[in-house]
Amino acid sequence: MPILTDCLETHTPRILDMPAGIPFPSDPVSWALDMLETDVVSADMQCLEQGSENDSIQKISFFDQNDPECFNRFSSGIHQGLPVHGNLELIDYRDDGGTLRKNAEWAWQVFNDEFKIGMAEKHSMGYYLKSNLWMSCGEHCYKAHCDFADGFLMHIKGSKHVRVWPVPEQFKQKLIYDHSDFEARMATEPLDFELKPGQILFIPASAMHEVVAHGEQSAISVSFHMGSPYPLVVLCDQLNKLKPGVEVFLPPHLSRNLKFNLSFFQLSRFAHFGGGVDGKTVPPELSEALLSSLKSKKINSAEIKELLSAWWQLALSEPIYPGPWCLPE
Ligand SMILES: [Fe+2]
Numbered sequence: 001m002p003i004l005t006d007c008l009e010t011h012t013p014r015i016l017d018m019p020a021g022i023p024f025p026s027d028p029v030s031w032a033l034d035m036l037e038t039d040v041v042s043a044d045m046q047c048l049e050q051g052s053e054n055d056s057i058q059k060i061s062f063f064d065q066n067d068p069e070c071f072n073r074f075s076s077g078i079h080q081g082l083p084v085h086g087n088l089e090l091i092d093y094r095d096d097g098g099t100l101r102k103n104a105e106w107a108w109q110v111f112n113d114e115f116k117i118g119m120a121e122k123h124s125m126g127y128y129l130k131s132n133l134w135m136s137c138g139e140h141c142y143k144a145h146c147d148f149a150d151g152f153l154m155h156i157k158g159s160k161h162v163r164v165w166p167v168p169e170q171f172k173q174k175l176i177y178d179h180s181d182f183e184a185r186m187a188t189e190p191l192d193f194e195l196k197p198g199q200i201l202f203i204p205a206s207a208m209h210e211v212v213a214h215g216e217q218s219a220i221s222v223s224f225h226m227g228s229p230y231p232l233v234v235l236c237d238q239l240n241k242l243k244p245g246v247e248v249f250l251p252p253h254l255s256r257n258l259k260f261n262l263s264f265f266q267l268s269r270f271a272h273f274g275g276g277v278d279g280k281t282v283p284p285e286l287s288e289a290l291l292s293s294l295k296s297k298k299i300n301s302a303e304i305k306e307l308l309s310a311w312w313q314l315a316l317s318e319p320i321y322p323g324p325w326c327l328p329e
Contacts (some may be wrong), residue, residue: 005118
């Protein structure tokens with residue numbers, strides 16, 4: 001049987017069996033409800049509501065996290081099999097530290113036992129990991145979207161249908177990209193997966209996917225997303241800190257910093273290059289792509305290239321990978 005980390009960076013969605021010995025909670029419904037109740041303000045909770053009588057489109061209604069009745073509304077939705085959905089972060093980890101939620105220690109053990117060695121090999125210049133709890137029911141549909149990093153959806157209870165659109169070839173070739181073009185990303189023939197408890201679905205980074213919780217029974221999964229997407233706005237900020245006064249900037253279309261139009265590159269794709277031919281330079285392919293994006297009125301492109309090599313040396317020597325969300329203010 002293939003090990004989970006064999007899937008990383010393959011771009012191929014697939015179902016895998018849960019490795020033996022994964023220590024999931026014995027009563028997942030109580031565990032999930034307790035977790036959500038404990039920190040309802042940090043959770044994302046929503047329900048789907050029917051539009052007007054002639055309108056078949058369902059609308060998302062987000063619960064007010066600060067309303068003391070918020071959790072009770074969610075919990076009674078779960079017990080009645082209504083289309084509610086809740087999600088809570090369990091682990092947020094980078095090489096320089098992170099957070100682990102109480103009563104989610106078993107999720108850390110899963111990461112430690114199943115992913116940590118493979119990630120260190122494939123993402124030798126640093127990576128981030130996020131694990132989240134997902135609880136929903138009543139045919140709740142989490143609309144099509146894509147994620148920055150490779151994801152493993154470990155299904156624990158209930159029944160879930162996941163539709164995945166494999167990443168089109170033209171997007172796999174890009175060195176710098178964003179996720180704004182949903183329509184073009186859904187041009188491939190989708191694959192449908194019916195997830196049963198005890199199965200894991202590998203969803204490749206950047207692949208569009210949609211998730212439906214079948215039936216009135218609650219469906220519970222825990223996701224593990226991991227990778228090294230590097231936002232250009234973060235790189236630009238790091239270069240300016242490395243050599244104050246150079247005033248490196250990005251053209252407006254590359255400096256947006258919202259989730260689906262954030263421009264980034266995958267650090268792991270270049271990690272094998274290491275110190276390069278002379279032990280110093282940034283990989284030529286990456287250098288070329290970055291030099292066409294980074295601008296400055298204070299220094300010329302040869303100096304930007306030198307600065308990039310200094311940044312690359314730093315990235316090789318210490319964990320400066322910040323994760324996709326540490327955006328400069
Ligand atoms: Fe997702």
